[in-house]
Amino acid sequence: MTWLQRLKHFLISPATIVGDLAVITLLGSLGAALPQAGVAAAAEVGWLRQHGPFLSFLADHLALDHVFTSPPFLVALGFATVSLSIVVVEQIRRLAAQWKLTPTEGAFRGAPFRAEFTRPASGAATTLRTRGRLGLAGSPLFHLGLLCVILAGALQALFGVSAVVDLYEGEVLPPAVEAWGAQWPGPLGSPFRLETPLRLVSVESTRYGGGDLRTLRLRLAEVTSNGDQMREMGINQDLPVPRGRLYADNQHGPAALVEWSLPAKPPQRTAILLEKKEAAAFGAYSQGPGHLRARIRVPMPGDGSRPGLAEVRVLDGPATLAEGPLRPGESLPLPGGGALKLHGLPYWARLHGNHDPAIGLAYLGFALALTGAALTYGITRVDELVAVTPEGEFERVVVALRPHRFAPLFRERFERLVRDHGGEV
Structure with a gap:
């Protein structure tokens, strides 16, 4: 037996195939259970590194925060691709012989x-x-489908890219790589970007009585030379774009557009994306000039309407300088001159960009696998x-x-x- 035959025997041996599938299953389970970069919030992704040096070591060296583009996952997919390729070729040869028999x-x-x-x-x-006789094609088609799915996973891990950005109503996302807040391209992938500017027109949400999100819909406008092209999407609905697709998750809320005005200093404008801190309120801190910062809390109306009031507290270190309710257009005077002005409370939402070069191959693989299973057990x-x-x-x-x-x-x-x-x- 030559070394090539021994290698082939090793790759298609039951022990090798079962072991490889066990590794893929284990890594896939970790990827599904742990927060992954490009999908979960940054705070959730950093969770492992905040629980001791051992978990931090595992997160860094085993790529637990980006399992599906990690070297172990790619190696496992490579083994599975080669093994399934050999199996498929052998089954096609066997099918050709049995069909004529x-x-x-x-x-x-x-x-x-x-x-x-x-x-x-x-x-x-x-x-x-x-x-x-058609039933003989069931097993080859099933394994060919599995091969396509595994190959699609490998191509996505190598060439795919995920990106994320937070936008508030009225904000325009330029068609540039730098416009995205973060990107996670595969080892051979290119960064994600749009071809035309995109403006977030509105964010509409409905909630259950307990405050949990019920529906979320985003209205977007593609800014083109022929005018704005309106588009809509919601959770679990993607929006096709020339370089991939866009989709939204449930991360959204009110944004506070504030302006710091202090004597002898230029005005400082910023947008604070408020996060849900309570069952019926959103909040966040805004860093101002020097040691100043503002704690902003926005109660959500019980009738589901948009908030029109923010509770603001301006701090200098631990000391409170001023506090009070603000409506859009109102200002909170600060001791010694200056003020903090609230310009508006638009909603913000999180957009994900994704480029998967093998999504068609994956769908083809699922279709072939299902067809193969139907032929195997139906004919x-x-x-x-x-x-x-x-x-x-x-x-x-x-x-x-x-x-x-x-x-x-x-x-x-x-x-x-x-x-x-x-x-x-």
């Missing part, structure tokens, strides 16, 4: 259904027939024999049926075949 009378000696009887001579000839190859031997005025007839699977299910067909040729069961 015509059974002989000798092949029916051990058939599970067989009957012999004598009837008046009819001059009929011996017939051999095979039904359900069974069955060989039929009706052998006729003349004996004067009579002839001896042998009727045999050889199903390749699920033999007990074909008893009625066998009995009907016997009766059709003059025999009795």
Whole structure:
């Protein structure tokens, strides 16, 4: 046995295939259970590194925050791709040989259904027939589908890219790589960007009585030379774009547009994206000039309408300088001059950009695998024999049926075949 044959035997051995699938399953489970960069919030992604040096070491060296683009996952996919490729080639060769194969009378000696009887001579000839040959293609198609899915996963891990950005209503996302807040391209992937500017027009949400999110819809405008092209999408609805697709998650809330005005300093404007801190309120801190910062809390109306009031507290270190409610357009005076002005409370939402070069291959793989499974369990190859031997005025007839699977299910067909040729069961 040459080294190439030994390598082939190793790659398609049950132990290798089962072990490789176990590794892929384990890594996939970790990727599904742990927060992943590009999908979960940054605070959730950094969770592992905040729980001791051991978990931080595992997160850094095992890439637990980006499992699906990690070297172990890519290596496992590589092994699976090579193993499945060899299996598929062997099964296609076997299918070609079996498809052309015509059974002989000798092949029916051990058939599970067989009957012999004598009837008046009819001059009929011996017939051999095979039904359900299409079922032979089930296993090759199923494994070819698995190969396409595995290959699609490898291509996505190598060439795919995920990006994320937070926008508030009225803000425009430029068609530039730098416009995105963060990007996670694969080792061979290119950064994600749009081809035209995109403006977030509105964020509309509805909530259940307890405050949990019910629906979320985003209205977007593609800014083109021919005017704005309006688009809409919600959670679990993607928006196709030339370089991939956009989709939204449930991260959203009010944003506070504030302006710091202090004596002898230029005005400082900033947008604070408020996060849900309570069942019916959003809040965040805004860093101002020097040591100043503002704590902003926005209560959400119980009737589901938009908030029109923010509770603001201005701090200098631990000391409170000023506090009070602000409506859009109002200012909170600061001791010693200056003020903090609230310009508006638009909603913000998180957009994800994704480029998957193998999404079509993945869908093809699922379709092939399902088709293969349906052929495997829905169509069974069955060989039929009706052998006729003349004996004067009579002839001896042998009727045999050889199903390749699920033999007990074909008893009625066998009995009907016997009766059709003059025999009795």
